[in-house]
Amino acid sequence: MISTFYEKIVGTSPPPEPSEPKVLCVGLSCLDIVQLCKHYPQEDSDQRCIDFRYQRGGNACNSCTVMSQLGQPCEFLGVLSNEQFSQFLQDDMRKYKIDFLHCPIMENGGCPTSVVILSMSTGSRTIIHHDQNQTEITLSDFEKLNLENYSWIHFEGRNISEVLLMMQHIENYNKSVTQRDSETNEKLSRYTPITISVELEKKRPELLDLLPYADVAFISKDFAKSRGYLNMSETLKNVSHDAKTGATIFSAWADRGAMALAPDGTIVQCPAFPPHKIIDTLGAGDTFNAAILYYLNKEKLAFKKDYSSNASDSIKMTIQQNYNIESSEKCQTEFIDQAVLQEAITFGCRLTGAKIGLQGFDGLSSIYKNYL
Ligand SMILES: Nc1ncnc2c1ncn2[C@@H]1O[C@H](COP(=O)(O)OP(=O)(O)OP(=O)(O)O)[C@@H](O)[C@H]1O
Ligand SMILES: *[C@@H]1O[C@H](CO)[C@@H](O)[C@H](O)[C@H]1NC(C)=O
Ligand SMILES: *[C@@H]1O[C@H](CO)[C@@H](O)[C@H](O)[C@H]1NC(C)=O
Ligand SMILES: *[C@@H]1O[C@H](CO)[C@@H](O)[C@H](O)[C@H]1NC(C)=O
Ligand SMILES: *[C@@H]1O[C@H](CO)[C@@H](O)[C@H](O)[C@H]1NC(C)=O
Ligand SMILES: *[C@@H]1O[C@H](CO)[C@@H](O)[C@H](O)[C@H]1NC(C)=O
Ligand SMILES: *[C@@H]1O[C@H](CO)[C@@H](O)[C@H](O)[C@H]1NC(C)=O
Ligand SMILES: *[C@@H]1O[C@H](CO)[C@@H](O)[C@H](O)[C@H]1NC(C)=O
Numbered sequence: 419m420i421s422t423f424y425e426k427i428v429g430t431s432p433p434p435e436p437s438e439p440k441v442l443c444v445g446l447s448c449l450d451i452v453q454l455c456k457h458y459p460q461e462d463s464d465q466r467c468i469d470f471r472y473q474r475g476g477n478a479c480n481s482c483t484v485m486s487q488l489g490q491p492c493e494f495l496g497v498l499s500n501e502q503f504s505q506f507l508q509d510d511m512r513k514y515k516i517d518f519l520h521c522p523i524m525e526n527g528g529c530p531t532s533v534v535i536l537s538m539s540t541g542s543r544t545i546i547h548h549d550q551n552q553t554e555i556t557l558s559d560f561e562k563l564n565l566e567n568y569s570w571i572h573f574e575g576r577n578i579s580e581v582l583l584m585m586q587h588i589e590n591y592n593k594s595v596t597q598r599d600s601e602t603n604e605k606l607s608r609y610t611p612i613t614i615s616v617e618l619e620k621k622r623p624e625l626l627d628l629l630p631y632a633d634v635a636f637i638s639k640d641f642a643k644s645r646g647y648l649n650m651s652e653t654l655k656n657v658s659h660d661a662k663t664g665a666t667i668f669s670a671w672a673d674r675g676a677m678a679l680a681p682d683g684t685i686v687q688c689p690a691f692p693p694h695k696i697i698d699t700l701g702a703g704d705t706f707n708a709a710i711l712y713y714l715n716k717e718k719l720a721f722k723k724d725y726s727s728n729a730s731d732s733i734k735m736t737i738q739q740n741y742n743i744e745s746s747e748k749c750q751t752e753f754i755d756q757a758v759l760q761e762a763i764t765f766g767c768r769l770t771g772a773k774i775g776l777q778g779f780d781g782l783s784s785i786y787k788n789y790l
Contacts, residue, residue, distance in 0.1 A: 488782070615711065
């Protein structure tokens with residue numbers, strides 16, 4: 419019988435540790451049919467490819483695959499169906515220990531599918547997508563979640579009007595959490611206010627409407643180029659006008675690496691870490707996002723623990739909470755400083771560099787262990 423320090427001092431068992439909150443990714447899960455070719459094919463030609471595979475894909479779902487391999491409890495929320503390929507996606511999520519228990523299952527729905535051509539000579543990935551009239555997650559699906567179980571919710575910028583409603587729903591939850599804590603004067607709250615992140619990936623200008631609600635934003639190279647931005651610093655500078663005060667913004671740019679704007683306005687950057695040979699860049703951006711979510715979420719939870727165990731800071735904490743009730747427009751991502759952001763972006767670029775040297779996502783967990 420192990421008697422803990424706590425038991426010796428207090429005489430009872432410690433209160434049960436609440437289970438670790440999850441990171442939730444809201445977006446698409448689809449079937450990726452991947453053909454590995456020596457060169458990108460010519461139109462109306464007939465040839466053999468080097469390799470063929472099919473795998474579970476979709477931005478949000480890929481990010482879950484990566485986080486799960488880093489040991490992060492995570493959940494996917496997106497529309498699924500009872501169709502055979504969607505069954506494959508569900509089996510695969512079970513295999514990777516990704517929760518999907520809140521996904522609505524459409525009877526007679528299809529399975530969104532992408533055909534992907536990987537070119538060995540250039541490392542490019544060409545994607546041809548069909549969405550099978552995919553319906554999107556709605557607010558009423560989202561309201562079924564118990565938000566107490568999550569510390570971070572990441573959105574793929576898809577159905578903007580619905581995603582906005584979900585973000586507002588989280589904001590209200592955040593307010594109720596901070597209000598409850600300041601009323602009860604609880605020092606270490608069981609409840610964690612949720613951090614919201616969003617990815618602007620597709621070339622749709624309306625996606626900018628999501629920025630005012632996000633604590634953390636990822637701006638893809640494709641989106642940036644579609645706005646006429648030529649590089650990462652221009653992207654960060656221009657996009658920050660539309661973001662919430664104190665937001666953290668990332669811009670990743672393939673072999674140029676990535677850059678980020680910290681809440682205090684400073685900029686950090688990290689070059690790419692290309693592998694000896696680029697094998698598979700499909701899902702590079704999703705891997706980068708997952709690495710950042712994983713890293714910052716860990717920092718957030720560690721910060722909370724640290725903060726709450728510091729008696730001398732309890733007054734400061736109450737003041738900050740009241741401040742948050744007054745103004746929900748300002749981010750309170752105080753766990754992200756310049757040093758943390760530099761570490762996060764470096765981790766993101768390193769993990770992604772390793773990923774593009776591998777087929778698919780398997781093997782990332784052992785690469786990650788080598789970093790520790
Ligand atoms: N060709 C490359 N060489 C080296 N690093 C790369 C390369 N492509 C991507 N990366 C790494 O991946 C990160 C994310 O890149 P980026 O967002 O441009 O990927 P993407 O092609 O958009 O991915 P996705 O297939 O998910 O859309 C970069 O910051 C960089 O660290
Ligand atoms: C998608 O919708 C269009 C028009 O509503 C319809 O013609 C088509 O059959 C649908 N496709 C599938 C795969 O359900
Ligand atoms: C979610 O929260 C509820 C109530 O707080 C709890 O009963 C449940 O076990 C939690 N689920 C997970 C997966 O943590
Ligand atoms: C977004 O969702 C709403 C409600 O489900 C739907 O009416 C609308 O067509 C969707 N819009 C887009 C752009 O997907
Ligand atoms: C970015 O913002 C700057 C300053 O606000 C402006 O001069 C520039 O035209 C913008 N770039 C693009 C591509 O919109
Ligand atoms: C980024 O692009 C802007 C606008 O074209 C340019 O002024 C700036 O010098 C560029 N920065 C770098 C680092 O290339
Ligand atoms: C906790 O309090 C100590 C002493 O006042 C201080 O040095 C430390 O920085 C505090 N830690 C945090 C996370 O605020
Ligand atoms: C949720 O609350 C946290 C902590 O107070 C804060 O950092 C964050 O900005 C809030 N997010 C939203 C969307 O309200």
